[in-house]
Amino acid sequence: MPEGDTPMRGSAAPTSPGAWDARSEALLGAPAPTPRAAAALGPRTPEDTVDTPAPGITPAPGETAATPPRESATQPPRDTDREAPTAPAAAPATDGAPCTDGAPRTAAAPGTDREAAAGTTLPAPAPVPAARPRRGNADPVKVLMHRHRELCERAVDPLEIAAGLEAQGFTDRTAARFRHRDVFSLAEELYARVPRGSGPAAPPVPAAPGTDAWLPAALAPGAAAALTGIGLAVTHGPVRIAVGAAGALLLTGALVLAVRRGPFRAPDGGTVPAARLWTLWLLAYAVCGDGLLTQVLSGGPDGPWDLTPGPLLGLALAVAPAAWCARLFAHRARRRIADSRGLADFAASARALLLGTVTLQLLALAVLLGLTGFSPGALALGALLLLARLLTVHGFPETAAAALAAAGAAEALALASVLAARVPVPGFDGLAAPVRAVVDTWGPGAVPTLVCGATALGLLAHATGALSRASAHATP
Secondary structure, three states, rough: OOOOEEEEEEOOOOOOOOOOOOHHHHOOOOOOOOOOOOOOOOOOOHHHHHOOOOOOOOOOOOOOOOOOOOOOOOOOOOOOOOOOOOOOOOOOOOOOOOOOOOOOOOOOOOOOOOHOOOOOOOOOOOOOOOOOOOOOOOOHHHHHHHOOOHHHHHHHHHHHEEEEEEEOOOOOHHHOOOOOOOOOHHHHHHHHHHOOOOOOOOOOOOEEEEEEEHHHHHHHHHHHHHHHHHHHOOOOOOHHHHHHHHHHHHHHHHHHHHOOOHHHHHOOOOOOOOHHHHEEEHHHHHHHHHHHHHHHHHHOOOOOOOOOHHHHHHHHHHHHHHHHHHHHHHHHHHHHHHOOOOOHHHHHHHHHHHHHHHHHHHHHHHHHHHHHHHHHHHHHHHHHHHHHHHHHHHOOOHHHHHHHHHHHHHHHHHHHHHOOOOOOOHHHHHHOOHHHHHHHHOOOOOHHHHHHHHHHHHHHHHHHHHHHHHHHHHHO
16 A cells, blocks of 8 residues: 555554455444554565454354455455465364363354354344143043043944933033034034044953843733633633633733833833833723723622723733834834934934834734724723833833823722712712713723823823934944
8 A cells, every 4th residue: 555545444454455345344333543554565475465354353243254355446466376365263163072272162053154253153042932731621522522432432323422422411502512503513523533443342242041032022911811811701700710810910920021021121220110010000900990980980889890801902912013113113213323314313203213103003903902802991001001111111211100100090090089979078079070971971981091092192292202312222
């Protein structure tokens, strides 16, 4: 540099020509206090051409490479062969070995060679805060899935899950708390989310002994009633009474056998003992109730009253077709579970199936009663007994027992009201007025017809709702 030019910016300023451009001044920031005389023009030595960086100068943020110096227009080009490469003052080690000054070495990240050579210290990454666990349960169906996992794993169809949930008291309002519009949509999600078939297959359950022998058990009451009827027809006097008593015991045992096997068999603990007593009372009234009511209304009883064993024989013979109808109803309903598209679809088909089953049984009973002695009361009693047994088999024994008790109590009340009218107390003589009016209009057989018919209609209305649920037909 000539003597008259502007002095350099400091003792640490580079001496290479063109080093003081705008970029270098921006990096240095402030001018140095002491100028440095320029070297005389002449041949350069390697010591003169070494560019020594100023201590403590670091590139600005974002700078990754120094801008090459621009050549001065007043000086000849530098001889690059004689110039030594610029060496950094202190380069950090990148091989992981300890430095000679005792400082630990740090691994250099890719693309940071120039920052490390210039003494740049990279800031450590800020620690990422751990995710705070979410309070509460964001997936309520998952809790329900774990709670009913066994039910969901055993199910072969979403309707079976819906039946199980419905049996435990789930309704559409309960399903709304699990973000579903009804129980069936909730069962569909549970069926889709719970894996099946991953565990070992369960061993086949051996068939209960006598499961296929339901038909002889269903025919036993008809056979017992037929034998008793023949014995009563050919005997007289005390022998006839003994035959009648033995036939009653035989018929009772046959009925107990029929309801404990095959389609009439209720689940364990699914029966009400009082229902058997009320059933025997209704059957006994079908045999001798009309004759007893006639004598009580006439001031008796004054002796043995007339018996009508024909309706009882028809009811006993109808046990076999009733068992077949109950079996058909159960099998068709379980098949509809797999074929239905939802609970509403299944309920509609189950109601139609129930009405068809009751109608078919009434037709068979009417034919048998036409052969043995038709009675409207026996026809209504047959419908009541069939509906009560269907409800008992499918999980509603209390309702069936209540209906049988109501019918039996009504028939007993009809007899008791006539007897109570004889008490010499003012107002009691009017207790027998309803029964007298019914008997005078339609005969003594109208009492069991009205009582059993009204009870059967009420039980049918209840059964159309109860037996149309999928839970009533879930495989035990």
